[in-house]
Amino acid sequence: MNAHPPRAVVRPYRPTDRAALFDVCVRTGELGGDSRQTYPDLDLLPNIFAAPYAELEPDLSFVLDDGERAVGYVVATADTPAFVRRFRDEWLPTLADRYPRPTGAPATPSETMIDLMHTPERMVLPELADYPAHLHIDLLPSHQRAGYGRELIHTLLAALAAKGVPRVHLGMVTANTAARPFYDRLGFHPVPVPDPGPITYLGRRTTD
Secondary structure, rough: OOOOOOOOOEEEEOHHHHHHHHHHHHHHHHHOOOOOOOOOOOOHHHHOOOOOHHHHOHHEEEEEEEOEEEEEEEEEEEHHHHHHHHHHHHHHHHHHOOOOOOOOOOOOOHHHHHHHHHHHHHHHHHHOEEEEEEEEEEEEEEOOOOOOOHHHHHHOOOOOOOOOOOOOEEEEEEOOOOOHHHHOOOOEEOOOOOOOOOOOEEEEEEOO
């Protein structure tokens, strides 16, 4: 009889997790599934939705380690407007040559993402002012539905609460209907935002 594999553990992000962070982001980047066919540049999505958080706020970046590598992560900022300024001033200059902003309307999925990269101010919405922190969470399919997502979220919530941050929000692609029950179970609720486009905004307190 085979022994069960050891349970994966949540721990703080380390710079040596960078390749795994990128891999998880890519393999969950399209409605929770593999994004490689849609976004052939495998660094594009991670450079928008994962790496800047790990680089700029590593104390709010946590990974799920299966004993060999990171197989999931949660990354966040405690202060969205401050993060946007740092993204604009510190992060974007390192990418602008590789990803010049489209001159016209974005014509491909990749151009749409590059346009998002160049407009970090889109993250600052008045309706979200009471939810100053925001997060991104991704888990490889092999480690979903085993309680790990909840563990990652609760680890992050505790870290935000320790910083005195009262509330956190996230933007979920509305079409990713499989993810919504997970957030509902964790106590997230809709935050109304006019004309949200393809995104549903959810928020909750950092303490129960």
